[in-house]
Amino acid sequence: MKTVSVTAHFDGKHIQLDEPLDLKPNTKLMVTVLPAQDSEREAWSRFSLEGLARAYSDNDEAYDLSDIKVPNPTYDRG
Numbered sequence: 001m002k003t004v005s006v007t008a009h010f011d012g013k014h015i016q017l018d019e020p021l022d023l024k025p026n027t028k029l030m031v032t033v034l035p036a037q038d039s040e041r042e043a044w045s046r047f048s049l050e051g052l053a054r055a056y057s058d059n060d061e062a063y064d065l066s067d068i069k070v071p072n073p074t075y076d077r078g
Contacts, residue, residue, distance in 0.1 A: 001027070 007018040008031075015031065037045070 004021070006021055008015050009018060
């Protein structure tokens, strides 16, 4: 399985994933505990993530530098 990040929450007894994920028994996981956020910040974060999910999908083409027709001469690749 490829590495994937999913949101989750603790319900007081168990860690619950916020989206379905097919896990086999004994799958290794890494859990990061995040600091508490106010509800407005959490709502904006969720809104942003949902917008990005609609804009990009796993089936999108990958673009290469050779796809650029007219390069921007002032772009700093730093």
